[in-house]
Amino acid sequence: MANSATASLNPTRDDFAALLDESYGESEAFEGSVVKGTVVGIEKDVAVIDIGLKTEGRVPLREFTGPGREAAPKIGDVVEVYLERVENALGEAVISREKARREESWVKLEKAFEAGEKVDGVIFNQVKGGFTVDLDGAVAFLPRSQVDIRPIRDVTPLMGVPQPFQILKMDRRRGNIVVSRRTVLEESRAEQRHEIVANLEEGQVIEGMVKNITDYGAFVDLGGIDGLLHVTDIAWRRVNHPTEVLNIGQTVRVKIVKINHDTHRISLGMKQLLDDPWQAIDSKYPLNARLHGRVTNITDYGAFVELEPGIEGLIHVSEMSWTKKNVHPGKIVSTSQEVDVQVLEVDPVKRRISLGLKQTLANPWEVFAEKHPVGTEVEGEVKNKTEFGLFIGLDGDVDGMVHLSDLDWNRPGEQVIEEYKKGDMVKAKVLDVDVEKERISLGIKQLASDPFTSASAGSEEGGDLKKGAVVTCEVMEVKEGGIDVKIAGSDLVTFIKRSELARDRADQRSERFAVGEKVDARITQFDRRARKVSVSIKALEMAEEKEAIAAYGSADSGASLGDILGAALKARDTDKK
Secondary structure: OHHHHHHHHOOOHHHHHHHHHHHHHHHHOOOOEEEEEEEEEEEOOEEEEEOOOOOOEEEEHHHOOOOOOOOOOOOOOEEEEEEEEOOOOOOOEEEEHHHHHHHHHHHHHHHHHHHOOEEEEEEEEEEOOEEEEEEOOEEEEEEHHHOOOOOOOOOHHHEOOOEEEEEEEEEOOOOEEEEEOHHHHHHHHHHHHHHHHHOOOOOOEEEEEEEEEEOOEEEEEOOOOEEEEEHHHOOOOOOOOHHHOOOOOOEEEEEEEEEEOOOOEEEEEOHHHOOOOOOOHHHHOOOOOEEEEEEEEEEOOEEEEEEEOOEEEEEEHHHOOOOOOOOOHHHOOOOOOEEEEEEEEEEOOOOEEEEEOHHHOOOHHHHHHHHOOOOOEEEEEEEEEEOOEEEEEEOOOEEEEEEHHHOOOOOOHHHHHHHOOOOOEEEEEEEEEEOOOOEEEEEOHHHOOOHHHHHOOOOOOOOOOOOOOEEEEEEEEEEOOEEEEEEOOOOOEEEEEHHHOOOOHHHOOHHHOOOOOEEEEEEEEEEOOOOEEEEEHHHHHHHHHHHHHHHHOOOOOOOOHHHHHHHHHHHHHHHHO
């Protein structure tokens, strides 16, 4: 008995190990889990917590406090902590309130993520690319792009404030959580927009504040939702930029023109609150009426002129000047210039008025026709040379054209035009003025008399000049194929080809003749209508031979052809004397 009692009072080493295992066996099963404990003491900034083990654990008070958390615990409070190890080197239990909260949070967050529910959190720090958020113990990443609907410069007012977030992604194994505040705001805003839009109607007139201005219009805050006031709906008149009429922060009265309930887009109008100036526009601006207006805008194709507020007409570039055809409108008129115009066309359906500027000015072709009737001699500068003639600058900033056929009576126009160059001052005669087609025909050769007219005066056949007549010609130019000659007593110039230079082939050489030499020839063609005259030395020689034979002998007389021609020439010389 004594030995037995002694053994129970003095356990062996093996018995002690067994008791120790019995004491700690159950506790070891709790390592890595959340357990409940009681605060048994507060030492400075540390709470001493009894979790039912042989020793207590210590937790810094800062793990209990912070934005959005409970107050610091008091003695006797029951709290949940995370048991990391039963005993450390100091013989104390290693516990953590932070890890306990994190474990609790992950369970709740996973449920919220699966259900698509929002979670509450607090932004507490800024990191690269965004911010960190405390989700009741679990730390999440908030990308900068997910902070707000619009980029914000200062996030300070948002930090430390409990607010809802939407979980975008979770990975418990890696401990990653990504959240968004923007998604929550957009959802809230969409609900708010839907509610506001549901209370609005097309045609309704409301007040709003100009929130933003762009090149194409202004966004107006209608009390939680924005509507677009397009630049064309600000006023009936032309508005080049919304800032001409509106300022940011300005309160405006607008009319709801259109509502898209699917996209929540609202179109607004200000001009719709005013009377439409295009009503009865036909009677207000009849055709051909002369009006006064102001140039408001200049384009490549013309200029817009304001006739009254809200009413503009277009002067097409073709109606701006009688003479300046290929000039930019900006070189004819300038913005804000006051001009007189004429109404050319009115289209009430398309809201278009066509105006003319040149119609209020004198037509320079009509003026020219009055000052310079057909037959008048004019002088001008050669403006251009083309393949079909010369363009001459005339009074009134108009041009006249001299056709190739009107350059010279005798020479071809293609040859004569080479003698002219731009800038030359030339004289010409007015041949025709077509006001409707804006054309003036001029002639240079008409300054001199028509050699055919003078040569054929008094006779339909040509007066002294007619077919068969013998004429004296002056050699003007010697060419390889013949000679140019001028018929004496006229201005007619013609060409005698080589085969017509002599009866005998051996004498048909143009080099036999010299410039200025006088030769006799016979007219073989004189066509006044075709303006063509031909002469031939050969024809004259053959005619003279025929006449000599008839007058002085024949082949039967026994006289030679030389004797006959000699007698004929002697007789002709006697007659001349």
